[in-house]
Amino acid sequence: MRFNAAAAFALVMMALTPAAASADVTLFYGTTNSPGHPNVRGFAAGMSLLIVGFEFEYGNTSEDLTVSQPSLRTISGNVSAQTVGIPAVQLYLTTGAGMYTERLGEDEENAFALNTGGGIKLSIKGPLRLRVDYRIFSLQGDPQRSTVQRVYAGLNLKF
Numbered sequence: 001m002r003f004n005a006a007a008a009f010a011l012v013m014m015a016l017t018p019a020a021a022s023a024d025v026t027l028f029y030g031t032t033n034s035p036g037h038p039n040v041r042g043f044a045a046g047m048s049l050l051i052v053g054f055e056f057e058y059g060n061t062s063e064d065l066t067v068s069q070p071s072l073r074t075i076s077g078n079v080s081a082q083t084v085g086i087p088a089v090q091l092y093l094t095t096g097a098g099m100y101t102e103r104l105g106e107d108e109e110n111a112f113a114l115n116t117g118g119g120i121k122l123s124i125k126g127p128l129r130l131r132v133d134y135r136i137f138s139l140q141g142d143p144q145r146s147t148v149q150r151v152y153a154g155l156n157l158k159f
Contacts, residue, residue, distance in 0.1 A: 023047040023159055024121075026131050028059075030152025036067040040150055046080075053080040053092065059150065063103060070104035070144050074137060076115055088123035094135075102143045111141025121156055131156040 026044040031037045038061045046055030055078045063071035078096030083089070100113040117135035124130055130153065137148040 021047055021049050024129075024156050026154045026156040028131065028133070028152040028154030030133075030150060030154075032061055032072070033149040034061070034069055034072075034145060036064055036069050038062055038064060038069050040072075040152060042074075042152075044154075046078075048080075048082065050084060051081055053082055053094075054078070055080065055094070055096070057096070057098075059152075065105065068104065068144075070102045070107075072148065073101045074113055074115075075099050076113065078115070090121040090129075091118070092121070093118040100137070100139055100143070102139070104144060109141050109143050111139065111143070113140065114138040121158075127158045129156040129158060130154075 024046055028040075028042055028044070030040050032040055040059050040061045042057065042059035044055050044057040046053055057074070057076050057078060059072075059074045061072040063069065076096040076098030078094045080092045080094035082092035095114075095116045097112070097114050100109075100111060102109045115135050115137045117133060119131060119133035122130045122132075132153050133151070135150045137150065139146050139148065
């Protein structure tokens with residue numbers, strides 16, 4: 001009886017002990033599927049609790065009036081599910097919500113945005129990793145394009 005109580009207490013304590021958390025930041029550069037394939041630049045900062053992660057992300061695509069390509073600025077909060085236990089490789093799926101601003105000349109649209117996607121983080125050396133990410137953005141309101149796809153690569157620092 002005494003052993004069962006000690007074992008139960010140990011299991012409860014293990015369940016209540018927080019999992020090791022990690023954080024990371026990414027600077028990225030990529031492209032979208034919009035006309036002219038404009039470049040997108042941005043950054044992300046996140047934290048992971050074993051399998052589940054949370055992230056803040058900012059991306060900015062420049063306006064190009066020659067091909068009627070609006071600028072697109074996105075700000076989102078995301079949640080992700082990621083692999084663990086695979087040395088040097090972390091795969092993830094992510095989804096999130098936020099706001100966007102789209103501007104073409106004098107026209108501007110500000111509204112809600114949803115995103116979903118996934119990617120991979122590959123260890124380079126120490127805490128430095130390469131991150132490759134693909135996202136589909138669903139822009140609400142009245143944007144020039146309601147669906148925007150984005151792919152990027154970036155340097156990721158894990159700490």
